Structures are given as structure tokens and as C-alpha cells.
Amino acid sequence: MGLTLYDKIYQQHLVDPDNKTAPLQYVDAHLIFEVPTAQAFDSLRRNSRPVRRTDLTLATVDHNVPTNNRSQYRNAAFFVKEPAARTQITLLEKNITEHKIKFFSMSDRRQGIVHVVGPEQGLTLPGSVIFCGDSHTPTHGAVGALALSGGTSDIEHVLATQTVLQKKYKNFRVCVEGELGPGVYSKDIILHLLGQIGTAGATGCVIEFCGSTIWNLSMEARMVLCNMSIEGGARSGLVAPDDVTFEYLKGRPLVPSGDDWEKALAYWQTLHSDVDAYWDFTVEIDAAEIVPSITWGTSPDDVIPITGRIPDPVDYDGTNPFKAAAIRRALKYMDLKPNMLAVDIKIDRVFIGSCTNSRIEDLRAAARVAKGRKVAESVYAMIVPGSGLVKQQAEKEGLDVIFKEAGFDWREAGCSMCLAMNPDVLSPGERCASTTNRNFEGRQGVGGRTHLVSPVMAVAAAIKGRMADVREFLNAENGSINVTQLTLGGEQVRSYGPVKEPISVSTSDLVDDAIPNRPTQHAKTSVEGIPKFDVLSSVAAPFDMQNINTDLIIPGEYLKTVTRTGLGSNLFRDLRYDTKTHQEIPEFILNQPPYRNSQILVCTGENFGCGSSREHAVWSLVDFGFRCVIAPSFASIFFNNCGKNGLLAIPVDDLEALKEIHANGVANREIRVDLPNQDIRDAEGRLIVKFEVDPYTKHCLINGLDDISNTLASEEKIYAFETRQKKTFPWLFNRIRKLQSPRRLGLDLPSAMDVLDW
Numbered sequence: 001m002g003l004t005l006y007d008k009i010y011q012q013h014l015v016d017p018d019n020k021t022a023p024l025q026y027v028d029a030h031l032i033f034e035v036p037t038a039q040a041f042d043s044l045r046r047n048s049r050p051v052r053r054t055d056l057t058l059a060t061v062d063h064n065v066p067t068n069n070r071s072q073y074r075n076a077a078f079f080v081k082e083p084a085a086r087t088q089i090t091l092l093e094k095n096i097t098e099h100k101i102k103f104f105s106m107s108d109r110r111q112g113i114v115h116v117v118g119p120e121q122g123l124t125l126p127g128s129v130i131f132c133g134d135s136h137t138p139t140h141g142a143v144g145a146l147a148l149s150g151g152t153s154d155i156e157h158v159l160a161t162q163t164v165l166q167k168k169y170k171n172f173r174v175c176v177e178g179e180l181g182p183g184v185y186s187k188d189i190i191l192h193l194l195g196q197i198g199t200a201g202a203t204g205c206v207i208e209f210c211g212s213t214i215w216n217l218s219m220e221a222r223m224v225l226c227n228m229s230i231e232g233g234a235r236s237g238l239v240a241p242d243d244v245t246f247e248y249l250k251g252r253p254l255v256p257s258g259d260d261w262e263k264a265l266a267y268w269q270t271l272h273s274d275v276d277a278y279w280d281f282t283v284e285i286d287a288a289e290i291v292p293s294i295t296w297g298t299s300p301d302d303v304i305p306i307t308g309r310i311p312d313p314v315d316y317d318g319t320n321p322f323k324a325a326a327i328r329r330a331l332k333y334m335d336l337k338p339n340m341l342a343v344d345i346k347i348d349r350v351f352i353g354s355c356t357n358s359r360i361e362d363l364r365a366a367a368r369v370a371k372g373r374k375v376a377e378s379v380y381a382m383i384v385p386g387s388g389l390v391k392q393q394a395e396k397e398g399l400d401v402i403f404k405e406a407g408f409d410w411r412e413a414g415c416s417m418c419l420a421m422n423p424d425v426l427s428p429g430e431r432c433a434s435t436t437n438r439n440f441e442g443r444q445g446v447g448g449r450t451h452l453v454s455p456v457m458a459v460a461a462a463i464k465g466r467m468a469d470v471r472e473f474l475n476a477e478n479g480s481i482n483v484t485q486l487t488l489g490g491e492q493v494r495s496y497g498p499v500k501e502p503i504s505v506s507t508s509d510l511v512d513d514a515i516p517n518r519p520t521q522h523a524k525t526s527v528e529g530i531p532k533f534d535v536l537s538s539v540a541a542p543f544d545m546q547n548i549n550t551d552l553i554i555p556g557e558y559l560k561t562v563t564r565t566g567l568g569s570n571l572f573r574d575l576r577y578d579t580k581t582h583q584e585i586p587e588f589i590l591n592q593p594p595y596r597n598s599q600i601l602v603c604t605g606e607n608f609g610c611g612s613s614r615e616h617a618v619w620s621l622v623d624f625g626f627r628c629v630i631a632p633s634f635a636s637i638f639f640n641n642c643g644k645n646g647l648l649a650i651p652v653d654d655l656e657a658l659k660e661i662h663a664n665g666v667a668n669r670e671i672r673v674d675l676p677n678q679d680i681r682d683a684e685g686r687l688i689v690k691f692e693v694d695p696y697t698k699h700c701l702i703n704g705l706d707d708i709s710n711t712l713a714s715e716e717k718i719y720a721f722e723t724r725q726k727k728t729f730p731w732l733f734n735r736i737r738k739l740q741s742p743r744r745l746g747l748d749l750p751s752a753m754d755v756l757d758w
């Protein structure tokens with residue numbers, strides 16, 4: 001039996017292939033940003049743990065940054081007005097300065113969304129493992145890397161050990177064959193897929209995208225697919241590297257050159273799944289069936305073609321009551337009527353941006369539709385390039401002029417209106433056609449309504465003032481669209497800036513390679529652990545929603561905290577409080593007296609904790625008082641984050657048992673969760689169900705041990721692996737610290753006073 005590309009990269013990165021209980025993957029590159037890192041650095045400091053490889057770590061700021069004009073920019077402390085955001089950004093600056101980590105600050109034109117910046121600089125290379133504490137890290141898989149995400153505890157683990165604990169996931173193959181129709185973009189491919197498999201369809205899997213349609217896509221279009229793999233529940237997504245990949249990589253600042261390029265290329269060309277590889281799941285899609293699509297509801301799989309109608313819950317009442325309830329809730333939130341035509345949905349706002357669709361090809365495609373046209377008077381439309389270099393490139397090509405003439409607001413790089421963490425938010429009730437990846441309730445602002453679309457569909461909506469079929473604009477007199485360019489992204493123009501003194505990473509540079517900060521001489525003998533878990537008796541708070549996402553558990557506004565505590569009061573904010581009056585909603589379960597002190601949450605709906613990797617979701621549950629969550633299934637990142645914070649997540653797929661636990665909760669009767677014996681009993685001690693838990697997590701929970709202590713015990717193995725890796729793949733090392741300062745490259749803002757001259 002052959003291996004998949006994922007199998008191969010995973011195996012190659014196993015630090016100790018014999019350790020099956022806590023498998024460690026070596027991380028070749030680590031990307032960090034302001035939101036989930038403060039707590040990680042703080043905890044390292046408290047436990048006297050050094051950052052192991054500052055030379056394999058790269059930082060930027062994106063989520064919190066305001067996107068208004070930076071012509072008067074002096075420094076972050078002055079520019080960022082909102083105090084919590086300012087604290088988070090300046091704290092990151094302090095941490096990277098202390099640890100000497102390379103950083104693209106707001107005064108550096110290379111700054112931008114972490115998943116735009118990484119590939120743009122060539123940080124992510126085929127066959128490597130990249131880690132970033134953000135759920136859209138799979139984006140980087142487009143170059144044929146294994147791109148892993150996780151929460152703050154994982155970030156801390158990578159900083160301290162340069163490894164991440166990763167079990168082996170399953171293989172999911174998505175094969176798309178044939179030619180895409182006019183106006184169909186890679187965003188439509190991934191929306192189409194999500195419509196088929198749902199938000200939990202690929203849970204516990206890594207997706208490999210393949211087939212003739214995929215090979216014909218540009219790198220940036222492939223990134224869109226990999227980016228949204230997480231929306232299907234996948235642990236990551238990737239595309240085997242080919243000539244398109246190599247062409248994209250060549251010449252980027254962090255990509256090897258000269259002899260090393262030749263050696264690297266020879267290796268990269270071997271990276272593909274074997275013909276006889278075993279696939280746990282396969283989905284085949286005929287490209288001809290895909291039409292420009294939109295989401296209508298509050299989950300990324302609520303997908304309909306632009307020619308379609310809004311679903312009717314009545315159609316599911318008999319067969320799938322969960323789905324019928326979810327549709328009713330979404331229709332109410334989105335203020336839509338069943339069976340309404342997609343093209344009849346009027347919009348107020350358009351947002352083109354985010355790590356999904358803010359690259360140069362997205363902007364080129366959008367500009368082709370916008371050219372010579374006008375945004376409808378009723379619409380406010382904004383374009384936020386993914387990085388300063390994307391913005392610079394777009395301006396060089398005159399795209400900004402096209403957009404401004406059409407009536408778009410042209411802004412500075414950042415996550416912007418993708419999530420409500422910076423000044424760009426929707427007002428309650430506003431409806432937005434958005435090129436982002438999540439349409440959850442409140443995602444773009446309290447009460448805001450999001451429809452996910454491709455960049456060209458966003459422009460079509462902006463012009464019409466309602467959801468529109470971009471194909472109406474094809475071959476029209478003004479700004480006619482060349483379909484090939486539209487789907488393939490057009491010519492490959494480099495989107496990074498001038499390199500005055502090109503860096504060239506060659507093997508000879510390895511002589512003075514950085515020495516890792518190995519922990520032995522610094523390590524404290526006693527470190528903080530996690531709260532111990534043994535046996536717990538409590539009334540379980542009963543929930544019955546499917547796909548409870550982490551935005552719903554704790555909205556983006558609260559991710560600006562720099563501690564792990566204090567989030568409990570805003571747990572489930574949008575379910576718990578009236579959006580207008582901010583008063584408690586009496587019907588919500590956690591506002592009812594018996595459940596205010598519940599330590600167990602039981603949910604009968606599947607896929608608990610989907611969406612973002614924010615560990616804040618777990619911290620808010622723990623801060624509220626929960627020690628255990630029971631559900632039929634969990635999203636992978638949330639599940640991992642639970643164990644690292646002493647919160648026991650128990651998947652119970654025996655639906656009768658689950659109903660019984662739920663019924664005990666409704667009746668206000670205690671249940672007893674026994675971790676050592678792995679069972680759940682009722683108040684009389686009668687067994688309801690036995691449960692599975694992986695032995696390593698059980699051991700850590702019962703003994704209150706944190707992962708890092710365990711991993712550091714394998715220091716010699718990590719060091720040995722690292723030494724081998726350096727010999728075999730020298731081009732993966734010694735490159736980030738050779739990045740040059742923005743000033744030397746002419747990429748600093750003229751008004752900036754905080755430029756770091758590295």
C-alpha cells in the first residue's frame with residue numbers, strides 16, 4: 001500500500017517514530033501574530049522557558065490593526081486607538097524584541113494577514129511543516145506543505161520545543177475534474193464542496209485537492225481551497241507541488257537559491273501521493289457542475305448557487321429536525337424568507353479582503369469587473385489588500401484607481417471586517433457580500449449578516465446593490481471579463497517588493513547557523529500544570545444545537561485579552577444577552593438558576609467547537625465554571641484545546657446515552673463523570689455510558705501535567721532530529737534571520753518612528 005503526500009510529510013517530521021502515545025512533529029517554520037501569543041509568551045516567562053528557535057519564527061500583526069490611511073503613522077502605540085488592541089499589539093512588539101524574533105510591524109510594507117504574508121515571502125516550502133496558531137493555517141498547504149494550526153497552548157509548545165503534538169489524521173481526497181465555467185472561481189469550488197460535505201464532513205482528516213481542474217489553478221487560487229478546508233472540519237488541506245508551485249516560489253525572499261534551489265527542487269519533485277495510496281474518503285466533483293455560489297445562512301455550508309433559492313425548513317421537518325431548526329434559526333437571524341431567490345437579496349455592504357481572497361489575483365479579477373462601473377448608491381464597499389506588498393503591487397498596476405473610480409474604499413492591509421476585532425465592523429442588521437470564510441452569527445459585528453462569495457461576485461453585488469450573478473457582466477460592453485484570466489488569476493506578477501540586496505540562502509551559510517535555545521540549563525524544576533481532573537458530579541446544562549462554533553462561544557471582540565481569565569461573563573454572549581438592551585435572556589439555559597453553577601455542558605448536536613482555533617473559547621467555558629463538555633462529536637482543534645486547559649471533552653456517539661444525560665440535565669439531576677474509570681453514571685450510580693479517552697490526555701488530566709514538561713523530557717530526541725533535518729534539508733534553516741530590515745529594502749513608511757533596523 002502506497003502513501004499519501006500527507007502520510008509522507010507526517011512520517012518525515014516525526015521526532016520519535018516509536019512514540020505512539022504523544023507523537024511529536026518537528027516544526028520547520030512558525031508564524032505568529034498578536035492575538036493568541038501574549039498568554040503563550042507570558043507562560044514561558046513564568047516557567048523560565050526560553051524560545052527554542054527564534055530563527056525559525058516570524059511575526060506580523062493583522063487581526064487588530066486599523067485599516068485606515070497610514071500616511072501619518074508614527075508607531076503602533078500612537079496609531080491604534082482602541083486600548084485593548086493597542087495593548088495586544090505593543091505586547092507582541094515587546095515580546096519579539098525581547099526574544100529577537102523577526103517582525104513585520106505596521107511600519108513595514110511586508111506586514112499583512114499572516115496567511116498572505118507567509119506564502120508571499122516564501123516562508124512555506126513544499127514538504128515542510130508550518131505551524132501557526134490560527135485556524136486558516138491550511139492556506140499554506142497550497143504549496144505542498146503540511147500546515148498545522150492550534151491554540152495558544154500549542155503556540156507555547158512550539159515556541160518552547162519547536163515541535164507540536166499531532167496525532168495522525170485520516171486522508172480525504174477531493175478530486176475536481178474538467179473545465180470551470182465562465183465566472184467560476186476557486187472560491188466557488190470550495191463553497192460547492194462545503195455544500196456537499198458540510199462543516200464536519202472532513203473532521204479528523206487532511207484533505208488533498210487534486211484533479212485536472214486543480215492543476216490548472218494558479219497558486220493563489222489553490223490557497224483559497226486550502227484556506228477553507230477548515231470550514232469542512234479538516235485538520236489541514238494541501239495540493240501536491242508541481243511546476244505552478246515551483247514557478248510561484250522561485251525568487252521569493254525565503255526560498256533557497258543557487259545550488260540549494262536545485263537540491264530543494266529535486267526533492268520537491270518527488271512529493272506526491274502514491275498511485276496506490278489509501279484514501280479514507282474520496283469526493284469527486286465535476287467542474288462543469290459548479291456555478292457561482294453564495295452562502296445564504298450562518299454556516300459556511302449553507303451554500304446555494306446564485307441561480308438558486310433559499311431553502312425551506314419544512315422540507316426537513318420529517319427527516320432531519322436538527323437541520324430544520326438550524327434553517328429556521330438562520331432564516332430569522334439573516335432576515336430571509338424560505339424559497340426566496342438568491343438574486344433578490346439586497347445588500348448594504350461589500351467587503352473584499354481576508355486571508356481567503358485578498359491577494360493580487362483576487363484584486364485583479366475584481367478590478368476586471370469593477371472597471372468602468374459604479375458601486376450602487378445604497379452600498380458601502382471596501383477593499384482591504386492582504387498585505388502591504390499586495391497593496392503596493394495593485395497600485396503599481398493601477399487597480400486602486402479602477403476601484404476608487406468605481407466608488408470602492410481602498411484601505412490598508414489587515415484582517416479588517418473578516419471578524420469583529422478592529423474598527424471595521426457591520427452595524428446590527430447590515431447585510432454584507434463578503435469574500436471571507438465565515439458567516440457565523442455576529443462574525444462581522446453584532447447582528448451583522450454575512451454572505452460568502454468570490455471577489456468577482458462581491459463586485460457584481462456591489463454594482464447591483466443585491467446578490468447578483470457575475471456572469472451577467474461577462475462580455476458586457478464595459479469591463480468585459482476574460483474568463484481564463486478570471487479563473488486562473490492571469491499573469492504571474494510577483495507581489496513582493498524590491499529586494500535591494502537579494503538574500504541568497506546557500507549551504508555555506510550553515511557554518512554559523514543559529515544554535516537552538518535548549519532548555520536544560522533554564523528549566524525550572526516545578527512548573528505550573530493544568531487543573532487536575534478525577535471525578536466530577538454536577539447538573540449538566542443541556543444544549544441541543546448543532547455546529548456550535550467558537551465565535552458563538554466567545555465572539556471576536558473578546559480575543560483582545562492578554563490573560564486566560566475573565567472571559568466567562570461573555571461566554572455565549574449572543575445567546576445569553578439581548579443585543580440591544582444587554583439584559584440576560586431568561587430562556588437561555590445558562591441564565592436559569594440550576595445551570596448557572598453547572599460544571600458539565602451536554603450538547604446533543606454534533607460538531608461542537610467548530611471554526612476558529614481561539615483557545616479563548618475553552619478559557620471562557622472554564623472561566624464560567626465548566627470542567628467537562630459532552631457532545632456527539634467535536635471539532636479537532638477545539639477538542640485538543642480542551643485537554644490542554646483541564647477541560648474534559650467527551651465524545652458520546654451513543655445517541656440514547658446522550659439523550660439520557662441530556663434528560664438528566666433537563667430534570668436538574670446530577671450526573672457523575674469518572675475519568676479514571678471512563679464512565680458516566682446517574683445520581684443513583686447507575687451506568688449511563690462508558691467513554692473513550694486517549695491515554696496520553698487522560699494521564700495529563702488526572703495528574704494535572706502540561707504537555708510542554710513531557711515534551712521537554714524528549715529534548716535529546718528533538719535535538720537529534722533537528723541535526724538530521726538540518727543536514728538533509730539545509731534550506732529550511734538559516735533563512736528567516738537573513739531577512740532584511742524594511743529600511744534597507746526601502747519598505748518602511750516614511751513617517752514611521754518605530755522602524756526596527758534589524
Ligand SMILES: CC(C)[C@H](C(=O)O)[C@@H](O)C(=O)O
Nearest residue numbers: 035133134135136612613614
Ligand atoms: C484569532 C484566531 C485565533 C482566529 C482563528 O483561529 O481563525 C481568527 O483568525 C478567526 O478567523 O476567527
Ligand code: SF4
Nearest residue numbers: 136354355415418419
Ligand atoms: S479568517 Fe479572517 S480573521 Fe482569521 S486570519 Fe483570516 S482574515 Fe484574519
